[in-house]
Amino acid sequence: MERDTAPTLSPLPTAELLELIRRRRSVKQNLLRPDPVARECVEQMLEAANWAPNHGGSEPWRFTVFAGEARRALGEAFARSYRLGIDPAKYVPEAEKAQLERVWLAPVWIAIGMQPGGRHPEWEEVAAVGAAVHAAQLVAASRGLAAFWTSGMPVLHENTARFVGLEAPARLLGFLYVGYPAIPWPEGLRGDWREKVAWRWD
Numbered sequence: 001m002e003r004d005t006a007p008t009l010s011p012l013p014t015a016e017l018l019e020l021i022r023r024r025r026s027v028k029q030n031l032l033r034p035d036p037v038a039r040e041c042v043e044q045m046l047e048a049a050n051w052a053p054n055h056g057g058s059e060p061w062r063f064t065v066f067a068g069e070a071r072r073a074l075g076e077a078f079a080r081s082y083r084l085g086i087d088p089a090k091y092v093p094e095a096e097k098a099q100l101e102r103v104w105l106a107p108v109w110i111a112i113g114m115q116p117g118g119r120h121p122e123w124e125e126v127a128a129v130g131a132a133v134h135a136a137q138l139v140a141a142s143r144g145l146a147a148f149w150t151s152g153m154p155v156l157h158e159n160t161a162r163f164v165g166l167e168a169p170a171r172l173l174g175f176l177y178v179g180y181p182a183i184p185w186p187e188g189l190r191g192d193w194r195e196k197v198a199w200r201w202d
């Protein structure tokens with residue numbers, strides 16, 4: 001097909017998209033309002049995630065959404081994972097309690113799973129899940145929601161993975177917690193993109 005007759009996307013507002021990408025923010029659980037999030041917002045986030053690039057149609061992202069009372073069992077799983085995973089010499093009862101209670105600080109918790117397709121290296125599947133999560137975060141930001149990707153020991157422990165139904169070769173890559181910030185929308189911090197780019201453009 002001739003290049004100038006090829007179908008194109010109708011023009012999309014790049015400046016607005018770039019602004020959304022810049023302004024998307026992760027806000028820590030202790031700086032969120034407890035207000036519920038409409039399920040429809042979460043559905044839009046996960047639909048966006050499903051459009052992420054992936055190799056060979058593996059669509060490796062798997063999500064489990066926890067909201068409302070369902071968070072109680074999640075908090076118990078985090079607490080048990082802490083007990084199982086911590087070096088006994090470093091065990092602190094307050095830290096276990098914090099794992100139990102943190103789930104109430106954000107109204108929605110989304111387990112981020114990766115189910116490999118088996119035909120491509122695992123890192124490609126993990127990269128695809130990263131792209132999916134970013135898409136979900138952008139939709140969240142467009143709705144005034146902050147979405148924080150958290151990892152760390154209790155979150156990633158195999159007890160937590162089993163709790164959300166992920167068994168090897170599937171992997172738990174963390175949780176995305178979502179909520180309305182209780183603080184003014186924060187500014188992001190990034191170094192200059194130009195310093196991370198080499199050009200060989202003759």
Ligand SMILES: Cc1cc2nc3c(=O)[nH]c(=O)nc-3n(C[C@H](O)[C@H](O)[C@H](O)COP(=O)(O)O)c2cc1C
Binds near residue numbers: 024148149
């Ligand atoms: C895969 C992944 C795991 C992360 N895990 C943690 C974490 O466990 N704790 C933490 O403080 N930040 C973690 N972060 C960073 C935050 O989610 C967040 O992206 C970072 O604070 C930058 O803030 P911004 O998203 O508003 O730019 C993680 C980020 C990624 C991509």
